[in-house]
Amino acid sequence: MKKARKKAIWVLILFLLVLAGSIYVALFGVGDRGKAKYISLGLDLKGGLSVTYEIQDGDYSDEDVQDTIYKLQKRIDSHTTEHNVYSEGNGKITAEIPGVTDADAILEDLSIEGKLEFLDPENYELWSQGKDYTPALTGDDIKGATSRINSTETGEDNEVQLAFTTDGAQKFADVTSANVGKIVYIVYDGKVVSAPTVQQAITDGNAVINSISTYEEAESLATTIRIGALPLTLKQVRSNIVGATLGSEAVSTTIKAGIIGIICIFIIMICVFRIPGLIASLSLTLYTFMILLVMNLFNVTLTLPGLAGIILSVGMAVDANVVIFTRIKEELATGASVKQSVKAGFHNALSAIIDGNVTTLIAALVLGIFGTGTIKGFAITLAIGIVLSVFTALVISQMVLNALVTLGVTDVKYFGKAKEPGKVNFVKGGKYCIIASVLVIVIGFCFMPIFAKTKGSALNLSIDFAGGTSITAEFDKAYSLSEAEKEIVPVIAEAAGISEADISVQTVSGTNEIVFKTTELTTQGDDSQLTKVTAALSEKLGATVTNSDNISGSASNDMTRDAFLSVALAAVLMLIYIVIRFKDVKFGVSAVLALCHDVAMVFVLYILLRLSVGNTCIACMLTIFGYSINATIIVFDRIRENIANAGTKKDYKHIVNLSINQTITRNIYTSLTTFVTIFVLYVMGVAAIKEFAFTLMAGVVIGAYSSICVTGPLWYYFKTGFGKKKDAAANGKNSKKAVEKKKTAKAQ
Numbered sequence: 001m002k003k004a005r006k007k008a009i010w011v012l013i014l015f016l017l018v019l020a021g022s023i024y025v026a027l028f029g030v031g032d033r034g035k036a037k038y039i040s041l042g043l044d045l046k047g048g049l050s051v052t053y054e055i056q057d058g059d060y061s062d063e064d065v066q067d068t069i070y071k072l073q074k075r076i077d078s079h080t081t082e083h084n085v086y087s088e089g090n091g092k093i094t095a096e097i098p099g100v101t102d103a104d105a106i107l108e109d110l111s112i113e114g115k116l117e118f119l120d121p122e123n124y125e126l127w128s129q130g131k132d133y134t135p136a137l138t139g140d141d142i143k144g145a146t147s148r149i150n151s152t153e154t155g156e157d158n159e160v161q162l163a164f165t166t167d168g169a170q171k172f173a174d175v176t177s178a179n180v181g182k183i184v185y186i187v188y189d190g191k192v193v194s195a196p197t198v199q200q201a202i203t204d205g206n207a208v209i210n211s212i213s214t215y216e217e218a219e220s221l222a223t224t225i226r227i228g229a230l231p232l233t234l235k236q237v238r239s240n241i242v243g244a245t246l247g248s249e250a251v252s253t254t255i256k257a258g259i260i261g262i263i264c265i266f267i268i269m270i271c272v273f274r275i276p277g278l279i280a281s282l283s284l285t286l287y288t289f290m291i292l293l294v295m296n297l298f299n300v301t302l303t304l305p306g307l308a309g310i311i312l313s314v315g316m317a318v319d320a321n322v323v324i325f326t327r328i329k330e331e332l333a334t335g336a337s338v339k340q341s342v343k344a345g346f347h348n349a350l351s352a353i354i355d356g357n358v359t360t361l362i363a364a365l366v367l368g369i370f371g372t373g374t375i376k377g378f379a380i381t382l383a384i385g386i387v388l389s390v391f392t393a394l395v396i397s398q399m400v401l402n403a404l405v406t407l408g409v410t411d412v413k414y415f416g417k418a419k420e421p422g423k424v425n426f427v428k429g430g431k432y433c434i435i436a437s438v439l440v441i442v443i444g445f446c447f448m449p450i451f452a453k454t455k456g457s458a459l460n461l462s463i464d465f466a467g468g469t470s471i472t473a474e475f476d477k478a479y480s481l482s483e484a485e486k487e488i489v490p491v492i493a494e495a496a497g498i499s500e501a502d503i504s505v506q507t508v509s510g511t512n513e514i515v516f517k518t519t520e521l522t523t524q525g526d527d528s529q530l531t532k533v534t535a536a537l538s539e540k541l542g543a544t545v546t547n548s549d550n551i552s553g554s555a556s557n558d559m560t561r562d563a564f565l566s567v568a569l570a571a572v573l574m575l576i577y578i579v580i581r582f583k584d585v586k587f588g589v590s591a592v593l594a595l596c597h598d599v600a601m602v603f604v605l606y607i608l609l610r611l612s613v614g615n616t617c618i619a620c621m622l623t624i625f626g627y628s629i630n631a632t633i634i635v636f637d638r639i640r641e642n643i644a645n646a647g648t649k650k651d652y653k654h655i656v657n658l659s660i661n662q663t664i665t666r667n668i669y670t671s672l673t674t675f676v677t678i679f680v681l682y683v684m685g686v687a688a689i690k691e692f693a694f695t696l697m698a699g700v701v702i703g704a705y706s707s708i709c710v711t712g713p714l715w716y717y718f719k720t721g722f723g724k725k726k727d728a729a730a731n732g733k734n735s736k737k738a739v740e741k742k743k744t745a746k747a748q
Helices: 002-028 062-077 104-111 121-128 166-177 215-227 248-273 275-297 304-333 338-370 374-406 426-454 481-487 489-496 529-541 557-582 585-608 615-645 652-684 687-709 711-719 728-747
Strands: 048-055 084-088 092-098 116-119 142-152 155-164 185-188 191-194 206-212 234-242 468-474 504-507 513-518 544-551
Touching: 002 275, 002 374, 062 084, 062 092, 116 121, 121 185, 142 215, 155 166, 155 215, 191 206, 206 215, 248 275, 248 304, 248 652, 275 304, 275 374, 304 338, 304 374, 304 652, 338 374, 338 557, 338 615, 374 615, 426 585, 426 652, 426 687, 426 711, 468 529, 481 489, 481 504, 489 513, 489 529, 529 544, 557 585, 557 615, 585 615, 585 687, 585 711, 615 652, 615 687, 615 711, 652 687, 652 711, 687 711
Parallel strands: none
Antiparallel strands: 048 092, 048 234, 084 092, 084 544, 116 185, 142 155, 155 206, 185 191, 468 513, 468 544, 504 513
16 A cells, blocks of 8 residues: 555656646747747748749639649648638739748749659650650659658668559550660659669559659659649749738737636636546646647647637547546445546546547548648647547546545545436427427528628628738838738728728738738729728828739638538548447437537528638638537437446437436536637637637537537437337337236226
């Protein structure tokens, strides 16, 4: 026993040292690493490079422009997930990349043609003489390209491994078969990058470009080959270092809101769960600083929605602790000792925590692999948060709590007991809730064609999707971002007759120029919105408008398509996982439908309140998508447990009602802590984040409502064929009554 107490003391000391070390590194850093301020910031927080290209082709379509934008976005993805790429009305395309101060470091990557060809000896001679030639294969025949370091007897060789399409594999087999012992030249962007001698026919659809100078060069080559050539020829005409679209005030107020929100969570946890709540608070502190360290280590670019997402993830991380501590209180209510209850609590909560977080992690991985821009950045932050929250709950909290129990903290009053679960008939009320939800969603979506006719658009699309007008104005002095927002934006809004919320501001480094992006303004005639804005800026502020163009949305059609496809794929994979884990397809279908319900209900708010639909909306929907599944899994896990304990005769209505009543406190506490965090952010945050926080608060409330009133009843109705099949217990009662009735009839 003495040895166990000594070990427990060392566990507590080690935990406090790790906590103190994490805080120190995040605040002060170690050398040039670790410090929170070293985290890469996005365009909205720090600014970056803005480069404009002019399209050189004489004849091109809108589809060509969209394809070029998409491929530029994919190229930038290899540097950072946060960026804006959009077209301007006069044949230009602008790319904005955060955190870049050396233009040459990225411009070459964006503008290269990326033309890849395989030439046999005969066509190589024609190519080298500048004559017409026919390549054996082109970049269109390439399915994939990956860089690697291959260890050989003579050392390490940097290579690019190519995989061909079905047609490409056949073409490659033909050219290698016809040229055994000869050279097949691999020409990239007008240069021979490899000239291997064919040893034998290659028919498996793979090839290697080797002897590349550095691994970085191989990686860059592989990236560009994968993306392929740009559909349009571009010429760089302008590059500037632009300031952040949000000021330093946005960051400071968001951080303050986060600190206050986290303190509120700690107070709630300690009041509700006492000693375990205190441990959870310390673990969550460690979790918060670990997130900052990991983001620094992996160079994750952070935007303002991402920063808010981290603060939100702290609220979500409470969930695992709430599940565990609720199970501990339930065990204590049965009369078990504190030591037994702690052990059973962690054990009983394990499956729910693992299943809830794995399903969310599946979504994060799919979105990270197939998503672009904001979606990819969100997915990375979400994945980091999931892994660290599970680690702190199942490892850190458990070790510290067990150590305290070993040291004698075993009085039940320090833990509390669960109350007897209620007896609310959620199944009966569930069908009315489901009907009401369907009606709200249908009515909400019916307003889209109404708004399209009365307001000109079904949704209030932001510049990210709908595009708008970009105005560059030069002033007689340099304005800071906050000064521009207070002194210039109101002038533009009044002159154009638009809301100040529809105007974003970017300063241009080293100049007195400022770029304003607004919803699309009319440009024709002396009474146009643009004319009025130009006159107002000149008369009231002495500014000169040097450039104005209509711009496309930075979220291209391909990017939007990728978003929907990645979310759909994530939903399918989550469905498959839930079906496998719960061994019942009805659980999976119910979970996915509940997710769709939550997302659709929040989207109805965007429709009815005419909230701005843009990248922030996408981030909000994805957050709800990841958040809501946890509550669903908790309810389903308890249903699964109660089914296993019910024996052969299962009263599914009773099981569902019991399960929801048993988990309702968990849903309330988790929703409350998450809501409080976002509410503080809403109250204290800048205008740009308030709408994001508002919709997230709505999502939390809707998620709590669906997990209590919709999810369980929905599964029940699927399980019983919408009431056509009776429960086994009910069937047993009916059969018994029938037998007794038959006996009575015979006796008469």
